[in-house]
Structure formats: structure tokens, C-alpha cells
Amino acid sequence: MTVQRQIGFWIAALVVAVLLLFVLRGILLPFVAGFALAYLLDPLADRLQRIGVGRLGASLLILVLFVLVFITSLMILVPFAAQQVGAFVERLPGYVARLQELGAEQLGPLVRRLGIEDTLPAAPTSVGNLISQGIAWITAFLQGLWSGGQALMGIFSLLVVTPVVAFYMLVDWDRMVKTVDSWMPLRHRDTIRTIAGDIDRAIAGFVRGQALVCLILGTFYALGLSLIGLNFGGLIGMTAGLLSFIPYVGSLTGLILSMGVAIVQFWPDWTMILATLGIFVFGQFVEGNILSPKLVGDSVGLHPVWLMFALVAFGALFGFVGLLLAVPLAAAIGVIARFALQQYLASPLYRGGGPVIIHPKIEDKADLDA
Structure with a gap:
């Protein structure tokens, strides 16, 4: 089987899998x-x-x-x-x-x-419209997840x-x-095993590690906000911890909600408002310097932007099923993309070595050297 036929076979299999998943x-x-x-x-x-x-x-x-x-x-x-x-x-x-x-x-x-x-x-008017639009978008998104899943x-x-x-x-x-x-094809079994092992480590490292990070952060935020007497501190803290599965999103959401509530509740007492801010600053410091390096590691390879795109895209296409599949599929695509890039960088297509292709506008050797 030629390389072109193999590529065509796997592309066809991918298309069939996506169609079955959608149906x-x-x-x-x-x-x-x-x-x-x-x-x-x-x-x-x-x-x-x-x-x-x-x-x-x-x-x-x-x-x-x-x-x-x-x-x-x-x-x-x-x-x-x-x-x-x-x-x-x-x-x-x-x-x-x-x-x-x-x-x-x-x-x-x-x-x-x-x-x-x-x-x-x-x-x-402007703030009210913004809040109304945000609530409408969130409601529509949740309804889509509900009906799809x-x-x-x-x-x-x-x-x-x-x-x-x-x-x-x-x-x-x-x-x-x-x-x-x-x-697995015998000729490519070792390569496929290596890629599968990388995908498994990426998924396991992120899902298990990030889940533990979410649990620790949610507990810390909930306890910290509750101890300083913030209204709905437990709810905001648990929400921030749960959303921390997407890097930075949970802490930013929790910070906005808690600071809004703190300003309304404690104004003009800046001490309690700064205490609310300090809880999230400390939580981000611990997450970035202790929890994530130890529990998730640096070899996962899931960039926060790519992860957010995968969650939104798969969630919109496949509902709650898409959210469950987003992280493993994003990790798999990332590993395969890095493998393809390594193959390209090691190939003659990147390194050269073949015949020199002269652009039609270059007429002589002096132009080429220039």
C-alpha cells in the first residue's frame, strides 16, 4: 500500500468517526x-x-x-x-x-x-446590556449542552x-x-506505540493532575473567602476551583465575582477588599509555582489557548459529550501535530538536498547568488 493510499485510508476513517460521533x-x-x-x-x-x-x-x-x-x-x-x-x-x-x-x-x-x-x-444601560447579553449567551450555551448531551x-x-x-x-x-x-501495522508499530504513549501521558498528566489542582484550589478559595466573611464565598470558591480545569479561567472568574461582591459588601473598608484580592493572588502563586509544576508537569503540551478552543468547539458541536472528549482529543491532536512537525523538520522538504528550483523571474546565476 502506497503512502498516498494509507493517508487516504486514515483520512476516510477519521471522517467516518467524526460523522458517527455527530450523528x-x-x-x-x-x-x-x-x-x-x-x-x-x-x-x-x-x-x-x-x-x-x-x-x-x-x-x-x-x-x-x-x-x-x-x-x-x-x-x-x-x-x-x-x-x-x-x-x-x-x-x-x-x-x-x-x-x-x-x-x-x-x-x-x-x-x-x-x-x-x-x-x-x-x-x-451599557452595563445592563452587557450583563443581559452575557446571561443570554451562557443560557444558550447551557441549553445546547443539555439538549446535545x-x-x-x-x-x-x-x-x-x-x-x-x-x-x-x-x-x-x-x-x-x-x-x-x-x-497496528507491523511496519509502523513502534512509531504508533510511541505516539500512543505520548498521548496517554499527556491525557493522564493533565486530567489527573489538573483535577487534583482544581480540588485543592476550590477548597482553598472556598475556605478563604468564607473565613473573611464574604457573601457566597463558598459558592464562588468552588466555582473558581471547578473552572480552574481551564488554566486561568477559574481564577479570573472567581476574582471578578468575589471582587464585585466584596466591593458591594465591604465598601469603603479597603482592608477586606484587599484581603479578597490577596486570596486569589496567593492562590495563583501557589498554583503556578507549586501545584501545577508538581501535579501537572511541564511535559503535558496543552497550551491554555488550545485547550479553551477545544472545549468551546467540541462543546458547541457535540454538547456535553464534546466537553468530555475535548481534552483527550486536544491532547492527541497536539501530540500528533508535534510528531508531524518533527518529521517535517527532519525531512528533505525542510533541509533541502534536492535539485535547486529557480524562480521563473531569476534569469542567471548572478541573480541567484544575489
Whole structure:
């Protein structure tokens, strides 16, 4: 088989896979979630096997413990989060109005001094429109995720099917890996194994490491904001920790929300406002210098911009299934792109060595040397 035919085959396979993913996106969520859960828990099952526990028993034990912890966490966190979210949404218009008043009071003299008062739009109108547009966009995005990920299965089906899928995948994980490995073309098996290993390390390093970073940051932000008495500090802190899965987005979102609430609540006490700011500054320092280097590492290769693009793009195309697939697919594409770049830099196409191609406008050797 020629190189052109191989490339055509893999492009066709990729197109078919994307089409199937798009057509079946409404029913794939429990299966994708089960596969992701099995992938995350496989190292723990391997460790239990090494100490003498059978694969079936290890898989069953891990999954039962995971489900118990998950259900317990939901029973504790969901009522608290629901109450906090409801109260925050109820107070949000008052916070916005108060921030507008403070902005007019503090910035009004400066604006009049600069003589640009007539050129600025009315603050309540501009800020109100901005907030309305933001809420409308977020609502539409969440509705798209809901309809794309839950249209056919529903939450009950997700909670029932996902553990079953995860259990069977966890039991047969090593066998499936060996089977897929046996299908690889013999001529390129070592190369494919190397690329697959790089993809696995990128996904595992980011997902497992970043999940632990999110847990630590969310706990720190929630406790810190609650201790200084900030309204909805626990909710804002947990939200910031959860969104920290996307680098910088969680901390920036939490900082904006907490500073807005702190200004309304503590004004004109700058001490508490600066304390709120200090919590996020300290959290970013710890994340950037301790948590991320130790838990995530520098070899993951997922740039924050590429990760944000992947999450938004796959989420818009495939709903909640796309969000689950965004990180592994982004990591895989990144590894393959780096491998392709290395091949290009080592190829005659980059290094030269072939016949010199003279541009039609170059007529003699003197022009070429020039």
C-alpha cells in the first residue's frame, strides 16, 4: 500500500468517526463517561492487581467505592450549591445596581474633569446590556449542552448506564489494549506505540493532575473567602476551583465575582477588599509555582489557548459529550501535530538536498547568488 493510499485510508476513517460521533452524540454520553471513568481508575486497578487482588474483584471494589463517594458528595454539596445559587441569582440585580452607583460616585468627578462625560454611554444601560447579553449567551450555551448531551438518555440513564459501562471497561481494559495493539501495522508499530504513549501521558498528566489542582484550589478559595466573611464565598470558591480545569479561567472568574461582591459588601473598608484580592493572588502563586509544576508537569503540551478552543468547539458541536472528549482529543491532536512537525523538520522538504528550483523571474546565476 502506497503512502498516498494509507493517508487516504486514515483520512476516510477519521471522517467516518467524526460523522458517527455527530450523528450519535445524543446517546453517547453514558458510554463516553463510562470509558473516561475506566481510564481514570485503571491505574488503581493495576496497583490492586500487583498486590494480589484479581482484576474482577479490584474493578468491583474500586467502582463501588467510587459510586459511594460520588453519591455522598452529591448529597452534601447539591443542596448547599442549589441554595447558594438561588440566593446569588436573587441578589445579582442588587449587586449590579450598587456597583453602578459606586462607579458613578467614584468615577464621576474624574470623568467630568476630563470633559468626556457627554461621549460616554449611560452606565446602567451599557452595563445592563452587557450583563443581559452575557446571561443570554451562557443560557444558550447551557441549553445546547443539555439538549446535545441529555436529549435521549436523561440523568437517570446516565447514572445507571455509566457505572455498568465503566465496570466492564475496567475489567477488560488490559485485554482491549492488547487487542488494539495487535491490529497496528507491523511496519509502523513502534512509531504508533510511541505516539500512543505520548498521548496517554499527556491525557493522564493533565486530567489527573489538573483535577487534583482544581480540588485543592476550590477548597482553598472556598475556605478563604468564607473565613473573611464574604457573601457566597463558598459558592464562588468552588466555582473558581471547578473552572480552574481551564488554566486561568477559574481564577479570573472567581476574582471578578468575589471582587464585585466584596466591593458591594465591604465598601469603603479597603482592608477586606484587599484581603479578597490577596486570596486569589496567593492562590495563583501557589498554583503556578507549586501545584501545577508538581501535579501537572511541564511535559503535558496543552497550551491554555488550545485547550479553551477545544472545549468551546467540541462543546458547541457535540454538547456535553464534546466537553468530555475535548481534552483527550486536544491532547492527541497536539501530540500528533508535534510528531508531524518533527518529521517535517527532519525531512528533505525542510533541509533541502534536492535539485535547486529557480524562480521563473531569476534569469542567471548572478541573480541567484544575489
